[in-house]
Amino acid sequence: MARLDELARFTETPGELTRRFLSDAHKQAALQVQDWMQQAGMKAQIDDAGSVVGRYGSGARTLMIGSHIDTVVNAGKYDGNFGVIAAIEAISALPPTPLPFAIEILAFGDEEGVRFPKTLSGSKAVAGCFDATALDGCDQDGMSMRAALQAFGCNPEHIQALKRPDLAAYIELHIEQGPVLERENRPLGVVSAINGATRLNVSLTGTAGHAGTVPMTLRRDTLAAAADMILAIESLARQIPDLVATVGQIKALPNAANVIAGQTIFSVDLRAPDDHLRDSAHNAITGALHDIAQRRLVGIEITLTHLAKAARCDPALQAELGVAIGATGHTPLTLPSGAGHDAMVFTGTCPMAMMFVRCAGGISHNPAESITTEDADYAIRALLHFIQNTQIG
Amino acid sequence: MARLDELARFTETPGELTRRFLSDAHKQAALQVQDWMQQAGMKAQIDDAGSVVGRYGSGARTLMIGSHIDTVVNAGKYDGNFGVIAAIEAISALPPTPLPFAIEILAFGDEEGVRFPKTLSGSKAVAGCFDATALDGCDQDGMSMRAALQAFGCNPEHIQALKRPDLAAYIELHIEQGPVLERENRPLGVVSAINGATRLNVSLTGTAGHAGTVPMTLRRDTLAAAADMILAIESLARQIPDLVATVGQIKALPNAANVIAGQTIFSVDLRAPDDHLRDSAHNAITGALHDIAQRRLVGIEITLTHLAKAARCDPALQAELGVAIGATGHTPLTLPSGAGHDAMVFTGTCPMAMMFVRCAGGISHNPAESITTEDADYAIRALLHFIQNTQIG
Numbered sequence: 001m002a003r004l005d006e007l008a009r010f011t012e013t014p015g016e017l018t019r020r021f022l023s024d025a026h027k028q029a030a031l032q033v034q035d036w037m038q039q040a041g042m043k044a045q046i047d048d049a050g051s052v053v054g055r056y057g058s059g060a061r062t063l064m065i066g067s068h069i070d071t072v073v074n075a076g077k078y079d080g081n082f083g084v085i086a087a088i089e090a091i092s093a094l095p096p097t098p099l100p101f102a103i104e105i106l107a108f109g110d111e112e113g114v115r116f117p118k119t120l121s122g123s124k125a126v127a128g129c130f131d132a133t134a135l136d137g138c139d140q141d142g143m144s145m146r147a148a149l150q151a152f153g154c155n156p157e158h159i160q161a162l163k164r165p166d167l168a169a170y171i172e173l174h175i176e177q178g179p180v181l182e183r184e185n186r187p188l189g190v191v192s193a194i195n196g197a198t199r200l201n202v203s204l205t206g207t208a209g210h211a212g213t214v215p216m217t218l219r220r221d222t223l224a225a226a227a228d229m230i231l232a233i234e235s236l237a238r239q240i241p242d243l244v245a246t247v248g249q250i251k252a253l254p255n256a257a258n259v260i261a262g263q264t265i266f267s268v269d270l271r272a273p274d275d276h277l278r279d280s281a282h283n284a285i286t287g288a289l290h291d292i293a294q295r296r297l298v299g300i301e302i303t304l305t306h307l308a309k310a311a312r313c314d315p316a317l318q319a320e321l322g323v324a325i326g327a328t329g330h331t332p333l334t335l336p337s338g339a340g341h342d343a344m345v346f347t348g349t350c351p352m353a354m355m356f357v358r359c360a361g362g363i364s365h366n367p368a369e370s371i372t373t374e375d376a377d378y379a380i381r382a383l384l385h386f387i388q389n390t391q392i393g
Numbered sequence: 394m395a396r397l398d399e400l401a402r403f404t405e406t407p408g409e410l411t412r413r414f415l416s417d418a419h420k421q422a423a424l425q426v427q428d429w430m431q432q433a434g435m436k437a438q439i440d441d442a443g444s445v446v447g448r449y450g451s452g453a454r455t456l457m458i459g460s461h462i463d464t465v466v467n468a469g470k471y472d473g474n475f476g477v478i479a480a481i482e483a484i485s486a487l488p489p490t491p492l493p494f495a496i497e498i499l500a501f502g503d504e505e506g507v508r509f510p511k512t513l514s515g516s517k518a519v520a521g522c523f524d525a526t527a528l529d530g531c532d533q534d535g536m537s538m539r540a541a542l543q544a545f546g547c548n549p550e551h552i553q554a555l556k557r558p559d560l561a562a563y564i565e566l567h568i569e570q571g572p573v574l575e576r577e578n579r580p581l582g583v584v585s586a587i588n589g590a591t592r593l594n595v596s597l598t599g600t601a602g603h604a605g606t607v608p609m610t611l612r613r614d615t616l617a618a619a620a621d622m623i624l625a626i627e628s629l630a631r632q633i634p635d636l637v638a639t640v641g642q643i644k645a646l647p648n649a650a651n652v653i654a655g656q657t658i659f660s661v662d663l664r665a666p667d668d669h670l671r672d673s674a675h676n677a678i679t680g681a682l683h684d685i686a687q688r689r690l691v692g693i694e695i696t697l698t699h700l701a702k703a704a705r706c707d708p709a710l711q712a713e714l715g716v717a718i719g720a721t722g723h724t725p726l727t728l729p730s731g732a733g734h735d736a737m738v739f740t741g742t743c744p745m746a747m748m749f750v751r752c753a754g755g756i757s758h759n760p761a762e763s764i765t766t767e768d769a770d771y772a773i774r775a776l777l778h779f780i781q782n783t784q785i786g
Contacts, residue, residue: 073647074601114649178606195605199650208467210757211639212588212664213571213731216631223640224627230620238609246604247616249650250643254466256507257592257642257660257698259758267650271605305650338606364603365652 001373003085007032007069008077016367019071021110021121022050022148029069033084033107040092042105048158049130050149051122052084052107056091059101061168063392064350065090065383066106066123066342072114076369078359080111083173086376090383101168101392108342113199116145117305121159123342127170127349128163135159167350168392169317172343173379174354175371179362180335187375188325188382189333190318191354194344196275198282199306200268202229202289205299208254208262223252223261225296232288233268236281243272243281244338267305273336275310311344316391317353324386325355328378339364351392355382394766396478400425400462401470409760412464414503414514415443415541422462426477426500433485435498441551442523443542444515445477445500449484452494454561456785457743458483458776459516459735461504469762471752473504476566479769483776494561494785501735506592509538510698514552516735520563520742521556528552560743561785562710565736566772567747568764572755573728580768581718581775582726583711584747587737589668591675592699593661595622595682598692601647601655615657616645618689625681626661629674636665636674637731660698666729668703704737709784710746717779718748721771732757744785748775 010029012018019025030052037044037054044054052069067083084107091103106126113119118134135146135156149156176182181189206220230247237245249267268285272278286302293300318334325332337354346352357379360370403422405411412418423445430437430447437447445462460476477500484496499519506512511527528539528549542549569575574582599613623640630638642660661678665671679695686693711727718725730747739745750772753763 072649072652112649113651176606177603197605207756208759209755210570210732211641211662212590212637212733213569213755213757214637216627216637221627221639223643224623227620227623227627227640230617231624234609234614234617234620244605244607244609246614246651246653247620248604248645248652248654249648250616250645252641252643254758255642256465256505256758257662258506258639259465259641260639261641262759269604269650339603340605362602362606363600364606365647365649366601366655 001376003036004077004081007081007085016074017071017077018073018075019069020115021070022152026070026109027152030107030109033069036088037105040088042091046153047162048154048156049122049125049162050109050152050154054105056103057099059099060166062102062104062164062166063168063387063390064104064106064170065172066108066170067172067174068108068111068342070109070112072112072365074367076364076366078175078369078371079177079364082175082357082371082376086173086380086383089380090387093380093384094387099387103387111342113306115139119306120342120345121145123345125159125162126164127345129345130159132160170343170346170350170352171317171386172341172354173383174341174356175359175364175369176356177339177359177362177364181333181356181358182360182362184333186333187330187358187378189335189356190321190325191313191337191356192318192334193273193313194311194337194341195271195273196278196310197306197308197340198270198278198304201303201305202266202268203301204264204293206262209260211258211260214260219260220297221260222264222298225292225298226250226264226266228292228296229289230266232292233285236284236288240277240281243270243277245270245281271338273310308340308344311347311352313353314351317351320386320390321353321355324382324389327385328381330378355379394769396429397470397474400474400478409467410464410470411466411468412462413508414463415545419463419502420545423500423502426462429481430498433481435484439546440555441547441549442515442518442555443502443545443547447498449496450492452492453559455495455497455557455559456561456780457497457499457519457563458565459499459501459563460565460567461501461735463502463505465505465507465758467760469757469759471568471762471764472570472757475568475750475764475769479566479773479776482773483780486777487780492780496780504735506699508532512699513735513738514538516738518552518555519557520738522738523552525553562743563736563739563745564710564779565734565747566776567734567749568752568757568762569749570732570752570755570757574726574749574751575753575755577726579726580723580751580771582728582749583714583718584706584730584749585711585727586666586706587704587730587734588664588666589671589703590699590701590733591663591671591697594696594698595659595661596694597657597686599655602653604651604653607653612653613690614653615691616654618685618691619643619657619659621685621689622682623659625685626678629677629681633670633674636663636670638663638674664731666703701733701737704740704745706746707744710744713779713783714746714748717775717782720778721774723771748772
């Protein structure tokens with residue numbers, strides 16, 4: 001817990017925790033994690049996708065345990081970071097008995113997707129599904145991911161070579177970021193599947209004009225059109241159980257009180273445990289948005305910026321994690337993950353599973369995010385039990 | 394027209410015209426205007442409110458001719474600037490015959506209100522209605538108007554002393570910023586009254602949360618609430634003839650695609666020719682917004698940031714401007730102004746009137762803003778006729 005506090009000091013914005021992919025704060029946090037890995041007896045380095053990689057023991061096959069150290073804007077200090085620190089703690093606590101596989105702990109840097117259009121580049125690189133076009137995506141200041149990686153000390157041309165052919169399994173510990181474990185009074189859970197996600201960028205073009213002189217009936221106001229669309233998206237999501245839809249990002253131009261917004265851009269984030277359900281909601285939203293744009297005489301361009309299918313966790317690994325949780329004296333709860341995780345990109349590469357830790361009030365992506373020291377201890381003990389008893393490899 | 398092009402080079406943002414109050418671009422433009430005033434035979438200086446003041450001739454009483462050289466973000470080059478340049482051109486063209494009054498041309502710097510919470514500080518200062526609390530208002534970077542004035546070379550403590558006891562009349566030339574003169578095929582118009590304006594800042598507080606894990610029914614999403622409110626405002630304004638309402642500025646926090654917006658702030662701008670109509674719309678909007686906030690369980694704070702009563706133009710000056718327009722060979726059209734202008738703060742101080750110049754498509758606050766050289770020439774000739782024939786003073 002002290003290390004999580006210490007890690008939270010690395011931020012772009014004093015007074016809050018904001019640590020975006022490839023920022024200076026990310027670099028400082030990565031160097032700190034590398035140091036802790038070395039203290040735990042691991043060989044550690046930063047790879048060409050900006051992930052910290054710590055290797056322990058040896059073997060033809062590798063158990064990878066990962067999570068991420070980038071954060072959203074004004075974040076909590078457990079999302080991602082807990083999974084990395086917990087894994088290092090488990091390695092520190094391992095007895096010297098050799099294991100039949102190597103272990104690598106990965107601290108990925110690009111899970112939250114708040115900086116560049118495409119995300120999960122670190123985990124995709126090692127899973128072998130990194131799409132090189134992501135390198136051309138630019139942040140709000142016009143800096144490409146390629147240039148940012150170079151500034152971080154990485155060689156983006158080597159990312160494809162990070163693919164690992166030796167993965168026996170991928171495991172991730174993470175805070176739940178939802179209210180289920182707390183409601184069921186369980187400290188730890190086994191994830192059954194990670195919900196799929198679709199992320200869209202919607203760009204509207206109308207006509208800027210003076211707020212005092214253009215009659216209401218002659219306006220092509222893109223911010224009013226965006227408001228119409230946001231309500232349509234919310235209404236549609238409310239009608240479909242298990243689906244959530246969020247518009248979290250918006251930008252109006254020129255963004256002045258006395259000018260009708262000539263351009264408005266906003267994001268749409270859709271999540272569901274079922275891919276067909278999510279795809280049909282995506283289609284319905286696209287249709288509704290085009291109808292509104294047509295009615296309001298504004299131009300519309302909808303771009304798909306992120307697509308992740310629902311990812312099922314490996315049943316054998318789920319069972320082993322359940323046993324490991326049981327060994328701490330608790331009954332595991334099996335639940336789906338509403339949030340996306342680095343783990344999901346390993347589907348199709350190697351067996352993958354996740355363990356969730358209870359968090360207060362289900363609050364996440366918020367400075368109020370918190371877990372108890374007791375629950376953190378249970379999680380590390382369960383991970384240690386899993387490592388020493390798993391039949392992988 | 395060449396001078397208007399030249400003045401448009403002074404911008405904060407290369408490739409577009411953005412010149413906010415007390416910016417470096419504003420300082421450069423002010424020095425250029427001061428130089429042109431001196432070339433036209435005027436004594437010119439920058440006063441403690443950041444306005445350029447050029448004095449011509451002498452007399453116990455003064456005819457003030459003003460407009461502004463600040464702009465909105467990504468502006469056109471005629472709004473405000475035309476009135477200043479046209480007045481300098483008229484002075485240059487005056488024959489040496491002494492006039493029974495002094496003339497002062499004022500290039501105000503704070504008409505658009507895009508930087509600080511309160512606006513029109515330059516014209517309010519000379520009209521004697523400047524409210525010193527405006528100095529404490531801060532821009533988005535946290536800089537107060539007081540500090541910005543000091544950096545500009547002004548002494549904000551001397552602003553109250555700028556009040557002029559000797560004003561015989563205030564006249565302003567401005568582009569129409571609306572489609573009426575063009576539709577009626579008239580180059581010039583006489584303004585009957587300036588619509589009143591109410592500007593509000595609405596701040597909503599909900600709960601930030603993870604876009605994937607918080608069910609739709611448990612959200613306190615401030616951006617969805619803002620969307621609801623924007624549509625309510627639009628709908629209300631559409632029901633009331635002559636009223637326009639605009640939400641042009643919005644900011645969601647933390648403004649990330651995968652985080653429910655915990656805070657959203659937006660502006661509301663209301664305009665109407667009748668104060669009672671505008672006040673009742675203001676009340677109706679306040680009520681509707683509070684209802685929506687209550688229904689969505691979000692906190693709401695509505696702040697009045699700007700209030701300007703409808704301002705009637707002086708009938709005698711209107712008649713003289715009509716005669717002056719007639720002298721150019723055109724029939725004047727009398728029309729109200731949908732936009733606010735520096736002129737309105739002179740109500741109660743001295744007789745005030747405005748002349749409008751036709752602009753293409755009624756487009757303003759937009760780079761596509763344009764007027765013809767011919768219409769500009771008619772406007773300057775009419776102003777010259779007015780100066781030589783007015784019975785003021």
